[in-house]
Amino acid sequence: MGQGAPVWITRARPGAEATAAKVAALGFLPIVDPLLEIAPIAAPIELSGVTALAFTSVNGVRAFSALSEARDLPVFTVGRATAAAAGEAGFGRVADANGDVTDLANLILATRPACVLWAGAREPAGDLVGVLNGAGVAARGVAVYETVARAPSEATLALLAQPLTVLLHSPRAARQLADIASRRPVRALRALCLSPAVAAGLPPLESPSSVACAPRPDETALLALLTA
Template identity: 55%
Template sequence: MSAGGAIWITRAQPGAQATARRVEALGYAPLVDPLLEICALTPEVDLGDIAALAFTSANGVEAFARLSAIRDLPVFAVGETTAMAARAAGFANPVSADGDVEALAAVIAATRPGQVLCVGAEEPAADLPALLARGGVAARALAVYASRDRAPTPQTLDRLGELDAVLLHSPRAARGLAAILRTAPAPGLKALCLSPAVAEPLAAAHREGRLGPVAFAPRPRESALLDLLTR
């Protein structure tokens, strides 16, 4: 893919702006128009029986930090971006699984810290407490934010035929794009996905000619996703 092309960034804010800066630094023109938006929730935070915290996204860290002043519990993070958010929020030495939710569960199970509070979305992509239970670790979930579908602007839809690629960070965003392509096909648009799970909802659209090539990063990290731009 040649530098200078337009790249649609679909992830929710505030992460979308950070991605846009990285895309621009690589020589591409970012188009920020999220397919999701983050809505903060206000649950009661009970840490009485909790020995450690597990975060599956930076959004979860930031939402939890607004709800609780506790910073002295051990923290496990799904990847380095989430670990960085935890450090920025005041948590010391968060452990990064450097992978997906299954990798996070494996790291926690190997450590066996005691009861874990799994902090994340209202509708998580994977059930971390269930994965931990299989590994013999007691855990419960706390939803601190919700992801809501967001429609792209008419201007973005008008430009689908001229965009070089679309970046997708979640299965939910991919499902949103798949729905859009049913009435606004873009056979020349390349879909670059964070993981195989993100790519899966787009398989039919590609197979039926409503979407161009679909690729996914070899590791679920944004650096690996952005590497796909140069291939």
Template identity: 55%
Template sequence: MSAGGAIWITRARPGAEATARRVEALGFTALVDPLLEIDFLSPAIDLTGIAALAFTSANGVEAFARLTAARDLPVFAVGETTARAAQAVGFVEPLNADGDVEALAALIARTLPGPVLCVGALQPAADLPALLDSEGISTRALAVYAARDQAPEPETLARLASFDAVLLHSPRAARGLAAVLEQAPAPALRVLCLSRAVADPLTAPLREARIGSVAFASRPRESALLDLLQR
């Protein structure tokens, strides 16, 4: 794909803005129009008996940091972006699973840290507490944000056929795009996904030729996703 084309960024803000900057640094034009909106929640924070924190997204880190000044517990992060977010708010040397939720569970299980507080979304894409419970690790879940579906702007729909690619960071955003494509097919559109799990909801749109192609990153990290723009 030649640089200079337009790329639709669908992830929620504020992460979308950082992605847009990286896309533009590669020579593309970025359009930020999220398919998800993040609502921060206000649960009570009780860290009694907790030995470590586990974060499955940067949104979870930001939401948690708004609720408490506690930064002294060990932190496990699902990937590079989440680990960087944890460092940015004051956690020291978070352990990075550099993968998906299954990789995060495996990393935690190898260290057996004791009771883990799993911090994340109200409706998570994967059940980290269940994975840890199956390994005999005690957990508590804490929902600190909710993701809400958001329809694209009419201007985005009008330009759908002209985008060089659309970037998807989550299965939920992929389901949102699939719903959009039912009413506004884009047979030439290239869809680039953070992982195979993100790409899965697009099986039917691809089979029915409502999009042109689907590819997913070799590793579930944004640098690998952006590498797909150069192919």
């Protein structure tokens, strides 16, 4: 893919803008037109007995922080971006798994806090709470946001008729793209996915389209695929 080529960024705002800046810095043309948007959930936050918090996304940190002023509990996060968001929100003790939900579970199990509260999406990609409970660490979850489908513009959809790279950060976005591809001709789509779980949401793409997955589930690795 040549420098200056368009790259469709499908992740929800506000993260989409941060990704766009990185894509532009690499010399490509970012097209910010999310397939999803974040809707906060006004959930009650019950911290009785909780000794640690867990977050699997930046959106989880932001939504929880808007609902609770508690910042004194230790925090476990799935990756560096989530850890940075927790620090920016005012949490002082943040441990970062720098991986996926399995890595986060292993990090928590290594210290075995008495009770973990996970705050995240209504439809999470993984079952952190179930894994922790199954391993003997008390955990419960609260949904503090949900992702809802968003229709991209006709201008963006028209780009599918030409060679186009698309960044996919979640299985839900991949499924949205698959639905679009089932209804519109796609000429040569290069789908770059944050993880194999994300790629699983896509159907087999007709040649010369292709699907590639980041070697580890973080955005730095994902964006490295642009120049691979």
